Amino acid sequence: MGEVNAGRDHAEFRREVREWLETNCPPEMRDGAAGESSICWGGTTWVFTCDEQKIWLDRCAARGFTVPTWPKAYGGAGLSRDEDKILKQEMQAIGARSPLDSFGIWMLGPALLKFGTEEQKLHYLPPIARGEIRWCQGYSEPGAGSDLAGVQTHAADQGETWLVNGQKIWTSYADRADWIFALLRTNRDAKKHLGISFVLMDMRSPGITTRPIQLISGASPFCETFFENVEVPKTQVVGTIDRGWDVAKYLLTHEREMISNGGNAMGSGRALGAVLTESETGQSDPVLRGDAMRAEVDSLAMAMTLERYKDQAEGGQGVGDASAMLKYMGTELNKTRLELIMATDGADALTWGDTPASSWLRTKANSIEGGTSEVMLSIISRRILNLPG
Amino acid sequence: MAKLIQTEEETLLSEAAHGFLSKSAPVSRLREMRDSGEHSDPALWQEMAAAGWAGVLVPEAAEGSDMGHAAAHVLAREMGRNLTVSPFLSTAVMAATLLRQFSDDSATSKLKQIAVGGLTYALALDETAKFSPDQVELTAQSRGNGYVLNGKKRFVVDGCDADRILVLAKSDAGLCLFDLANKAQGLTQNALKMIDSRDAADLIFDDVEVSGEALLGDPGAGFDVLKPALEAGQAALAAETTGLAEAAFSLTTDYLKERKQFGITIGSFQALQHRAAHLWCEIELTHSAVLNAGRILDETPDQATLAVSVAKARATDTAQKSVQEGVQMHGGIGMTDEFDMGFYMKRARVAAEWLGDYGYHAGLVAQLRGF
Ligand SMILES: Cc1cc2nc3c(=O)[nH]c(=O)nc-3n(C[C@H](O)[C@H](O)[C@H](O)COP(=O)(O)OP(=O)(O)OC[C@H]3O[C@@H](n4cnc5c(N)ncnc54)[C@H](O)[C@@H]3O)c2cc1C
Numbered sequence: 001m002g003e004v005n006a007g008r009d010h011a012e013f014r015r016e017v018r019e020w021l022e023t024n025c026p027p028e029m030r031d032g033a034a035g036e037s038s039i040c041w042g043g044t045t046w047v048f049t050c051d052e053q054k055i056w057l058d059r060c061a062a063r064g065f066t067v068p069t070w071p072k073a074y075g076g077a078g079l080s081r082d083e084d085k086i087l088k089q090e091m092q093a094i095g096a097r098s099p100l101d102s103f104g105i106w107m108l109g110p111a112l113l114k115f116g117t118e119e120q121k122l123h124y125l126p127p128i129a130r131g132e133i134r135w136c137q138g139y140s141e142p143g144a145g146s147d148l149a150g151v152q153t154h155a156a157d158q159g160e161t162w163l164v165n166g167q168k169i170w171t172s173y174a175d176r177a178d179w180i181f182a183l184l185r186t187n188r189d190a191k192k193h194l195g196i197s198f199v200l201m202d203m204r205s206p207g208i209t210t211r212p213i214q215l216i217s218g219a220s221p222f223c224e225t226f227f228e229n230v231e232v233p234k235t236q237v238v239g240t241i242d243r244g245w246d247v248a249k250y251l252l253t254h255e256r257e258m259i260s261n262g263g264n265a266m267g268s269g270r271a272l273g274a275v276l277t278e279s280e281t282g283q284s285d286p287v288l289r290g291d292a293m294r295a296e297v298d299s300l301a302m303a304m305t306l307e308r309y310k311d312q313a314e315g316g317q318g319v320g321d322a323s324a325m326l327k328y329m330g331t332e333l334n335k336t337r338l339e340l341i342m343a344t345d346g347a348d349a350l351t352w353g354d355t356p357a358s359s360w361l362r363t364k365a366n367s368i369e370g371g372t373s374e375v376m377l378s379i380i381s382r383r384i385l386n387l388p389g
Numbered sequence: 390m391a392k393l394i395q396t397e398e399e400t401l402l403s404e405a406a407h408g409f410l411s412k413s414a415p416v417s418r419l420r421e422m423r424d425s426g427e428h429s430d431p432a433l434w435q436e437m438a439a440a441g442w443a444g445v446l447v448p449e450a451a452e453g454s455d456m457g458h459a460a461a462h463v464l465a466r467e468m469g470r471n472l473t474v475s476p477f478l479s480t481a482v483m484a485a486t487l488l489r490q491f492s493d494d495s496a497t498s499k500l501k502q503i504a505v506g507g508l509t510y511a512l513a514l515d516e517t518a519k520f521s522p523d524q525v526e527l528t529a530q531s532r533g534n535g536y537v538l539n540g541k542k543r544f545v546v547d548g549c550d551a552d553r554i555l556v557l558a559k560s561d562a563g564l565c566l567f568d569l570a571n572k573a574q575g576l577t578q579n580a581l582k583m584i585d586s587r588d589a590a591d592l593i594f595d596d597v598e599v600s601g602e603a604l605l606g607d608p609g610a611g612f613d614v615l616k617p618a619l620e621a622g623q624a625a626l627a628a629e630t631t632g633l634a635e636a637a638f639s640l641t642t643d644y645l646k647e648r649k650q651f652g653i654t655i656g657s658f659q660a661l662q663h664r665a666a667h668l669w670c671e672i673e674l675t676h677s678a679v680l681n682a683g684r685i686l687d688e689t690p691d692q693a694t695l696a697v698s699v700a701k702a703r704a705t706d707t708a709q710k711s712v713q714e715g716v717q718m719h720g721g722i723g724m725t726d727e728f729d730m731g732f733y734m735k736r737a738r739v740a741a742e743w744l745g746d747y748g749y750h751a752g753l754v755a756q757l758r759g760f
Contacts, residue, residue, distance in 0.1 A: 273755070277760050289760075292760065293752065293754065297750075297754050300678070300695070300699045300754065308393035312394050315394060325669070329670050374663070377666040378659070378662065384666075385662075385669060388657040
């Protein structure tokens, strides 16, 4: 990418990576990551779309390239950020698909790296890196959406274990996940934020059931998840008991960055410019063209901001509350982009199937999932601008 | 790879600039100048030169401090915060970037004078109300070993007080760039009374004779010579404008925390909180674009066009939003001349037009992105 500061160093590493990709990335996996159907989510129930998808995953996992910046001991390649950037650039250059996308990589992994015990890291991280265990996120409840700290699903103390009862909602892919990371109320007497624990649970535990919910896009990745007298060993708590809010918040900053990055596959697909150029009307409709220019300028500035924040994070300054900004701007922009693609493709976009409409419908969730745009703006006003709350 | 974060030197430089400007050239100084009808401050420029600012892009061989574009942006941003008036952009950024392409004695000696604050420049570009630097009607006819210039340039920033003028003209060989004294015979400056209270003029060229030495670069190569200077200026102006947006924004958030209505501070109204938060997001994105442009100009200047245009487009837009929301959220006081917001608003509007407005730069971005 010439637009974001590319630099010229690390020539040796770049050459190595290029050679490795040349030998190891199957031609079938070089289709520019197409749509949602090309994503590999992994897990025990995963059905590979073709042999090459599995070969590509296995080779990347063996080289640590599914989680390039994680330490080698946990299944990563121990790459520096510059090296990671080069790897991404080289993959992009040949249109290589991401070998593995998962909530384990984007959300749980970073939280475990920061809050997990050494035992937990060695136990949970390598299978995530290899795509063997698929995770889902059990945060939201019918009465706890934006007010996440209001979770009521209860874990009763039984000495060595917890006894869990309650209901989660909007748990994406719960019906296909092997494990869940969830927020549970472990102390009803403490203040809202101080009685929550962050707990890992095997979805095959007796007492857990799921029920899919259909989305406006026709897909049904959403689930209601029910817990009825589920026994969970206390060793599966991450961080301190009752202080799961700290873990939850840290994880959310990663989730928000991931969503703003378009990492959730909803951002992928054709560049706006290409869509406009290929269409019958895109070039000649002045309003569309103007809107597209604006979106392009903003997207580039957004990409530069992601770079800058990563550079900052690498220097030890975490992104912190500013992840709310990345989430808000990134997802609003993504919605704008899909609106423009719909407008450009006109009637061609309007049918069900492999059309922009499915992505367009999916982007409508961008400003809701992981915290709504309104909630993001409130976080910025209170925590960054220190406006009175 | 250079990072998109400030280096330690850049942070020190910005602190030093902040200290100096808030004392020597704050908004109150601009107000004073406006009230007394001055539009430039030569003594201040001398101090800036002594600090190495005038030579920020002058090579060390020509006795400059050669700190680079990213450092120039640090300075411009602080000037933007304070609405500081100086020939920094025209002279230290654009003329220096232009002249350092040449290694002859004449260019070196001019660069030396720039670095010590002894020589200022203006760029005479536009001939219509909108920026379009390659649309040139001003003619250069060869005569003897020199040329004769005829035509007009509009909205020449620093055009009254600059010692020298860089002017793009049309000759038989194509576009030519000339470097001539602003006092040249036949050259008239019609001073403009600008809303931002700064120096600008329309220039009339009436049989202005220049020698062959005034031509910079080959005949016909005028625009190629000019381009790096233009991009440097556009990026630095984006940095200045971003500083302006930030300062206007912090006036606003301070007010939100202090002004009470209905018995509570207005900053606790969500309708205002969310607009302020949105503005902060816009400023963050713009700041990234400016940092990126600085790094690219320093590392790979021949590939800078996209980065520069993203920065200038974003900065233009963000500053306008910042001052407009600023006035609105201040209510009545925001409309008074006594309050500083109006000065920010007027400078933002002028900076939006100078060196290409939003549409000009967004158009370039679209072109470079293939549509
Ligand atoms: C596609 C998708 C995938 C998801 N996946 C998961 C998942 O895997 N796991 C999981 O746990 N959850 C998941 N979620 C749930 C998501 O996190 C919640 O939907 C979200 O936090 C909003 O909560 P809510 O739906 O209850 O809306 P509500 O909180 O009821 O909000 C309704 C409206 O009120 C506004 N609002 C609420 N409070 C305020 C306030 N204080 N100030 C201003 N406005 C306010 C909101 O912005 C929104 O516009 C997913 C959601 C979507 C759409």
